[in-house]
Amino acid sequence: MSVSVSVRDGVAHIRLVRGRGNPIDLATAAGLLGAARRCGPDVRAVLLTAAGPSFCVGGDLREFAAAEDLGGHLTRVTDALHDALRIFTRLEAPVVAAVHGAVAGAGLGLLGAADLVIAAEDATFVAGYPAIGYPPDAGVTWSLPRLVGPRVALDLLLTNRRLTAAEALAAGLVTSVVPEAGSAAAALAGRLAGLPASGLTKRLVRQGMSGSFDRQLDDEARAIAEAAVSPAGREGVAAFLRKRM
Template sequence: METSAGTETEAVALARRLYAALAAGDTDLLGDLLAPDFTGRLAEGMPAGVGGTHEGPQQMWRDGWGGIGRAFAARAEPDRFLAVDGGRLLVTGRYRGAGRRGGGPLDAEFAHLITVVDGRITALDQYTDTALWRDAQPPYRTLRVGVSDGVARIQLDRPAQHNALNDVMGDDLRRATALLASDPAVRAVLLSGAGGTFSAGGDIGLFHETPDDALPARLGGMVDALAAAVETLAGLDAPVVAAVQGAAAGAGLALVCVADLVVAAEDAVFTIGYGGIGLTADGGLSWTLPRLVGARRARELFLTGRRLTAAEAQDWGLVTRVVPADEVPAEAERLAARVAAGPTSAFGAVRRLLRDSYDTPLHAQLRAEQEAVVAAGGSADLREGVTAFLERRRPAFIGR
């Protein structure tokens, strides 16, 4: 459908106001410009976990544009507006700026396909060179992150603070997990902590030094970042292994609970910790913990602050294996290497089936299993697995 001159002028005017609102952070103007059913699609592979589809203006602002703003000091500079079929507008230009907290410069072309209906923007599709965005990111300040032989290793790296979570670590975790989720080379994730402690939970010193009127917002930002990281880890095809030495408390315990396999030192301890400082749950613990240990035991941990030994944690279902402290890194590496050599797509389907089974009726779960089996039936990994079984050899899975 050919766009009329009047509609084109209106669309360009709306687009210009959109870029001005984004540059100014004017959420009220954005609310006027975006339709209630607005859909934003940011390029897959965008850093900071912002890639993908965002439904509604609020989600786009919080998780899409907001995510970009948290990681980058950058703005979109449009230079060309072209009407295209279907009442849409193609806008081209450049993103210019830099990654925050010591990141590099950003200068990347973009193309935005904007849809306007009845005087409001109903959709925006972004196309850009995501590699340039990733190159502009700052280095991690609280993590050590690397990928080799199919295993992504995330080590919490604030040993002087017992790897306690602060707002910087929250942002680092959000960014690291999002990046790993977009990396097809990742077939397992190994979580650990530097300095002999997995994580002591939230950074109480940070809470103490934050003014009372600023603390709720600071806590909200930290919890939001941790939640994004946990949700990303839970949604991966790649299995997650946790190596626990010392303590796993609060937010640290939340990371343990999202893992599929947990190796713990004989002297490791596990605790909630929130009640002791007057806080509630975060990192999905109110969801994951009851599913692992049962509702009654979860209540006990939350309400009494009980500390579990590694042996108790294994008995309760929190831990897969307990080994001497000096054997934890090697044992966790062995487990990560083993699952990394497995059929990654099939593992991802199994993770989803297990996660959803608590809330799914039997007939629906059987249907979901059937769909997963049919999908796996067309995979190269199934053919390799069957062939290797018949040839009495170890399969060489490729993850798809």
């Protein structure tokens, strides 16, 4: 097993468990797709973590080198991985990633599919692709420019410059840097799962990235009205007012 998944208290716990840098081979890509498909209506937040000293070093180059039909093999790997990323980015549930150690190649794609990223102080970030002569995959050419801007994204993707956790925070690649990312991310995912408007908020922000201001105002008006008349919305306002009395 390369990927473990379980759902507890509305949080889908998805964990890379290959170890030794968690390189993405075909089995891991398929495992991520299966885990993404497990995120149904009962999931209100997703927590993405990894075992071992590093989060994800990218593709499994040893497996790639041993493949008889490398082109076909890479297509199968990227098809599964990209389908998983499509699901993660379309989920209404917020996705929280905890990263540590090395984050490279497709690992950046997993980070890009998350909504909030908690990085350990030892985390480092590098594209990796220039070192092997490959162009990027895993949605990196889409997510990275949106996170750090096109100039910084091209710098990272063309020069292979490595970022420390502090540099990644300053660039906007991660949300926060803490001594131990796993526990902080787990606490955050649990908190988000308990907030009834988290999904609506994520949906609005994602829509706003490509929609017009006028449409966004209309969508916000519908969403806040929908939330206000829901049982959770009514209870939230009542609880807030009770605290003020």
